[in-house]
Every structure is written in C-alpha cells, then in structure tokens.
C-alpha cells in the first residue's frame with residue numbers, strides 16, 4: 001500500500017481511475033449499493049445515487065460524497081416500473097450527462113414461502129424488482145452507451161444464481177435469470193464497446209439479511225456455510241464492482257465474478273467427509 005492510500009501492484013502504477021465517467025448504482029441508499037457509490041466516487045466517477053423509499057439516506061450519501069471532493073446527485077424511482085426508469089435516465093441525462101456505468105444492484109429477497117403455500121403476488125414482486133428491473137435499466141443504458149461506443153453494466157446477482165435456497169424459488173430464479181440475461185446481453189452489445197458482467201455476492205452484512213446476522217444462533221449456522229471464517233463486508237463487494245467497472249477489467253464480459261469468501265466451495269467438506 002502506497003502512503004497516499006492507493007493500491008499499487010509491484011510498482012506497476014496500476015490504480016483505478018474513473019474520472020469523467022457517469023455511474024448509476026440502483027438501490028444505493030442502503031447496504032451494498034451505498035458502499036459501491038462511495039467507492040466509484042472515490043475512483044473519480046460522478047455518481048447517480050438512486051433510492052426507492054429511503055430519500056433521506058440517499059441525500060445524506062450525496063452530501064457526504066460532495067463534501068469530500070466527489071460528485072453525486074440523487075434520483076428516485078421504482079426499478080420495476082418502466083416509466084419511472086425512463087424518467088430516472090432522462091433526469092440523469094439532464095443533470096449529469098449520458099451514463100457510462102450502470103450497476104443493477106436494487107433487489108429484495110422476499111418472504112420465505114414454499115411453492116404451493118405461497119402467494120403468486122409475492123413471487124412476481126421479487127421477479128419484477130430483481131430481474132425485470134435490471135432489464136428496464138439495462139435497455140435505457142444500452143441506448144445511451146451504443147451512441148457513446150462504450151459502457152459497462154454490472155448486474156448484482158448472488159451465490160443463489162448457482163445455489164438453490166429452499167423457500168426462495170423467486171429469488172433464485174430471478175438471480176439465475178439475471179445471470180443468463182448478463183451473458184446474452186454481453187453477446188448482443190460486444191460490437192459496441194459495451195461490457196456486461198455479473199457479480200455474485202455471498203453472505204454480506206447488510207439490512208437485507210439482518211434477521212440472520214442479528215440472531216446468534218442463525219449467525220453461527222451461517223458461518224458454517226462460508227469457507228472463510230467471516231461474513232463479507234460491503235467493501236469486499238464495492239472494491240470488486242469498482243474493478244469490473246474500470247478498464248482494468250477491459251477483457252471481461254458475459255461472466256460472473258463470485259465474491260463469497262468460499263461459500264460455493266462446499267465448506268461442509270472442509271474437515272473431511
């Protein structure tokens with residue numbers, strides 16, 4: 001680590017520079033999105049902070065970024081509503097200019113309900129926010145990025161794009177669908193200088209899973225599912241998003257980067273079996 005805080009690999013001078021880029025992080029009024037917005041701003045990007053219901057938190061984040069030398073503005077709307085997504089993008093065009101980086105982060109896990117005992121409306125809501133939302137945002141982003149001849153879309157999936165999770169068929173289906181959307185869109189837009197990647201977090205401490213890490217018994221059980229002996233921090237994911245959004249990842253498209261501390265490594269086999 002250099003004295004100015006920059007990470008430099010063996011004196012190569014490698015550092016991440018997003019100056020002049022406009023980035024939108026959906027759902028950045030909370031959890032992972034909030035940390036991603038801070039990291040992208042630190043790397044020099046102008047950040048569109050997006051909220052659904054936590055306007056005050058979004059305003060506080062923008063104030064924090066703007067007062068520490070970065071640039072941020074706040075935009076509200078429901079990603080599962082096509083008209084609201086169009087107006088978010090139109091407002092970003094007007095205030096910050098056309099987008100260079102889109103992080104489709106907004107998402108919910110929904111209620112734990114077994115198929116057959118569930119309410120179809122709950123299922124559709126998870127699909128609408130976690131899969132259709134990224135589709136609406138990506139189509140607006142692609143229109144603008146094609147004109148520029150460059151751009152990056154990062155879709156936040158989950159280890160549950162790979163791992164089944166009983167009681168969460170909608171969540172797992174949405175995340176696996178978003179993974180295939182990532183690959184197919186990456187193929188469609190590769191001739192236009194646009195990269196599309198997915199990032200699959202494991203268990204990261206945020207409000208979405210507070211009921212698990214807030215209870216000592218469920219927290220202990222969760223740790224048995226991770227090879228590294230800890231939950232992830234929001235910065236673990238934000239650093240990876242900043243890398244994927246940058247030219248350091250210039251030859252990476254249509255694939256998923258897993259940031260899970262080894263959750264996909266079958267940790268139960270760690271001690272033999």
Ligand code: NAD
Pocket residue numbers: 026027028029030031032033051052053054077078079080105106107108109129156157158159200201202203204205206207208209
């Ligand atoms: P979070 O609850 O802190 O953040 C979710 C964000 O999505 C919030 O800002 C919320 O306002 C926004 N949102 C919800 N519904 C919306 C809607 N209709 N329109 C617009 N925005 C909406 O949770 P988080 O952990 O930060 O989750 C962020 C993303 O990471 C989600 O897609 C989640 O599935 C994914 N993820 C999280 C974890 C984890 O362990 N925390 C693991 C894997 C994947």
